[in-house]
Amino acid sequence: MIKEKLNIAFFGSSIVSAYWNGAATYYRGIVKALHKMGHEVTFYEPDIFERQQHRDIEDPDWCNVIVYQKDKVSLRGLLRKAQEEADVIIKASGVGAFDDFLEEEVAKMKSDHNLVIFWDVDAPATLDRIENDENDPFRKLIPQYDFILTYGGGQPVIDAYEKNGAQKCIPIYNALDTDTHFPVDADKKFDGTLAFLGNRLPDREARVEEFFLKPAADLPKHQFLIGGSGWGDKPMPENVEYVGHVYTKDHNAFNCTPMAVLNISRDSMAKYGFSPATRVFEAAGAGACIITDYWKGINTFFEPDEEIMVVKDGEEMKKVLSELTPEKAKKIGKAAYKKVLAKHTYEHRAELLESVISRKLHHQTEEVKPS
Known part of the structure; x- marks a missing residue:
């Protein structure tokens, strides 16, 4: 049996700042919903593009936020921490610093006791890029991830990723965060x-x-x-x-x-x-x-x-x-x-995410049990 509480390490652009970062609302909605379901998420984000100076929120109580400086020494230490502690390690597209490095390192963290996931928040751009460059370093990494999750794209994106070797591609669509977006008086x-x-x-x-x-x-x-x-x-x-x-x-x-x-x-x-x-x-x-x-x-x-x-x-x-x-x-x-x-709330999306992760971890655990 899998423990009910999952420890999830998430390497993304930013969860505390929407400044030049359209994925912020998406990350917040998903992560907050996972927290409500009892899971613990640590979000790792780089201090770049003046995002920390243009924060929309302070560090939330539904997520551990670790802001790191743009150097590989700091990042390597955080990757070790994630590998030691997390049941699920997620690398999102478009982090903005050391993306190629992170994609390769997270893929190498795969073990019998965890899942590694690439979460593509701009799948059309990624797919167009690898189609136009047969030497793109991400291409060879796709099969190494347990899942490719995408911000959208439907069957065309699923087919394109699986053609490039993805074990499983699942769209996790945008949704509504009912805590933050709701009807108000006109301004x-x-x-x-x-x-x-x-x-x-x-x-x-x-x-x-x-x-x-x-x-x-x-x-x-x-x-x-x-x-x-x-x-x-x-x-x-x-x-x-x-x-x-x-x-x-x-x-x-x-x-x-x-x-x-x-x-x-x-x-x-x-x-x-x-x-x-x-x-x-x-x-x-x-x-x-x-x-x-x-x-x-x-x-x-x-x-x-x-x-x-x-x-x-x-x-x-x-x-x-x-x-x-x-x-x-x-x-x-x-x-x-x-x-x-x-x-179309983030609770709906998080339920889908939890179900696919839990099934995969359960199957993986059953496979490695001693006979």
């Missing part, structure tokens, strides 16, 4: 017809122009808001207000105040589909009317036209916004809120 500083929140990234910018800036220019009587890092020098129509980095504590008001909020996928996420952004579930948890660009698999999570609105280009966006009324927006938001509470 006048976020008033508008449509609001978009997302950092400026090369494989998103063209879609922001198509689905947000172009319709804004064509609808001068409507007010638009854009939040996130990096947009300060981007030319925008006069009816678009740039509100800068929006801290996690303001996300609920940002989602609740405008008539609708926009989700725009990165090119790589849209290509593979089945990759709802964290902010889709955050917005649904606030009861927002969500408008999203089209991607395959949307109806796996929300019913189009009833729980979410889907547009395929800027012209469709302009039409939807011209016809959208506050009453219709409120109805769609309420339906999304009901769906996300029923099927």
